[in-house]
């Protein structure tokens with residue numbers, strides 16, 4: 001399966017993804033194809049909508065303290081739902097669909113998430129730290145929400161200006 005990262009301002013990123021009902025080979029192929037594109041792009045989290053598949057699917061591979069990102073740490077979540085949340089934390093977030101832009105975003109510090117694995121088995125996880133932030137970022141994608149949607153009006157205006165400049169430079173470097 002050949003996948004490409006969808007980049008802002010593509011309207012596809014605004015779509016609300018649909019719940020997965022079939023835990024079949026098609027789902028497994030999608031999950032298998034998402035991992036290399038995330039790793040090759042230096043990512044730590046990716047939602048299916050970022051590769052143009054509007055399914056409630058996300059993957060996470062949080063690096064360890066030494067920066068290593070072993071595949072054993074890969075977490076695949078299908079139909080994730082946050083069932084408990086608490087505290088507050090701020091982290092400078094980035095997104096593969098909004099390249100070269102990072103911004104401080106406030107999120108819940110700790111969450112509990114119910115989800116299914118690729119075979120439809122129900123799982124529950126308590127998450128904190130970067131894992132918690134990444135899950136919340138990726139679940140937002142499933143609802144058509146980007147981290148830049150959480151910026152203040154003035155910061156968003158500044159972002160749009162900076163991003164247009166980035167896109168122009170990217171385009172001219174490809175010529």
Ligand code: Y12
Pocket residue numbers: 041042043044045046091092093094095096098099100101130133134137138
């Ligand atoms: C904390 C905050 C956000 C997340 C969501 C997952 N985000 C990413 O995986 C972002 C990756 C990313 C990678 C980039 O590429 C390189 O560094 C080479 C990047 O920079 C450019 O595109 C130029 C931006 C974001 C998880 C946890």
Ligand code: CO
Pocket residue numbers: 094095096097137141
């Ligand atoms: Co993202």
